[in-house]
Amino acid sequence: MHERAAEFADRARDRYGVDLDVSEFESGTETATAAAEAIGCETAAIASTIVVALSGGDLVAAITSGANRLDLDAVANHYGAETASMADPGDIRSVVGWSIGGVPPICHETALPTTVDPMLTQYDVVHAAAGTPSAVFAIEPDRLVDLANADIVELTE
Numbered sequence: 001m002h003e004r005a006a007e008f009a010d011r012a013r014d015r016y017g018v019d020l021d022v023s024e025f026e027s028g029t030e031t032a033t034a035a036a037e038a039i040g041c042e043t044a045a046i047a048s049t050i051v052v053a054l055s056g057g058d059l060v061a062a063i064t065s066g067a068n069r070l071d072l073d074a075v076a077n078h079y080g081a082e083t084a085s086m087a088d089p090g091d092i093r094s095v096v097g098w099s100i101g102g103v104p105p106i107c108h109e110t111a112l113p114t115t116v117d118p119m120l121t122q123y124d125v126v127h128a129a130a131g132t133p134s135a136v137f138a139i140e141p142d143r144l145v146d147l148a149n150a151d152i153v154e155l156t157e
Contacts, residue, residue, distance in 0.1 A: 001135075004102065008131035011107040016147050020137040022130045030101040030133040032066025039127050039136065043067050047120055047128040047144065049105045051092045051112070054081035059095055061112045063105045063128070063148065065119035068156035075155050079113065101133035106147045114150040116141070121152060 001009075005022050012020045029035035032046040039046075046066030051059055052075050060079060064070050076084035089100050097109030105114070105128050120126050121141045128144070130137045145152060 002132050004098075004131040005135035008104055008107055008135070009137075012137075012147075015107060018143075018147070020130070020139065022135050022137050024132075024135045026134070028134045029129070029136050035127060035129075035136055036066060041127060042123075044119060045123045045126050047105055047116075047126040047139075047141075049103045049129060051087040051096055051103060052084050053087040053091065054079055055083040056081060059087050059091065059110075059112055060084075061096075061103075061105070061108070061114040061148075061150075062117070062155055063114065063120070063144070063150065064117040064156055068117055068119060071155055071157045075115075078115070078153060078155060098129075098131060102129045102131050102135065104129050104131055104137075105144060105150075107131075111149070114148045115153040115155055116145050116148065116150045117156055118152050118154055119156075120144070 025038040036043040044067035
């Protein structure tokens with residue numbers, strides 16, 4: 001297992017007391033479509049973690065269904081910010097501790113306010129990044145919401 005995927009699994013066990021089954025795919029799972037194809041599930045069952053920068057510099061995380069597109073204006077409105085934009089990859093790496101394409105919804109270096117797309121709650125199991133662009137883990141949506149200390153909020157287009 002890739003060292004970053006193993007680190008993610010160790011953090012999940014240490015921080016939350018959960019043993020997550022991390023799967024790795026040679027073809028990569030960097031996009032929701034690629035992940036769904038590799039796993040053999042619907043694209044909508046992919047939980048994509050998107051880190052957003054609010055005006056003022058705060059970062060937040062939005063866990064969206066792979067079938068949906070994040071609405072940055074809705075994110076800004078939800079958090080009472082003037083604007084919201086995709087966070088800088090360097091900021092994501094330094095603050096969240098993971099790199100784009102492999103950002104998991106949990107086990108961040110810094111706790112971020114987090115939302116979950118309600119579409120994900122329609123599935124028995126969803127799949128999310130596990131620290132690398134080729135590693136994923138499966139989890140029940142309610143458990144994901146709990147572990148991520150997230151609010152279920154519609155922030156997609």
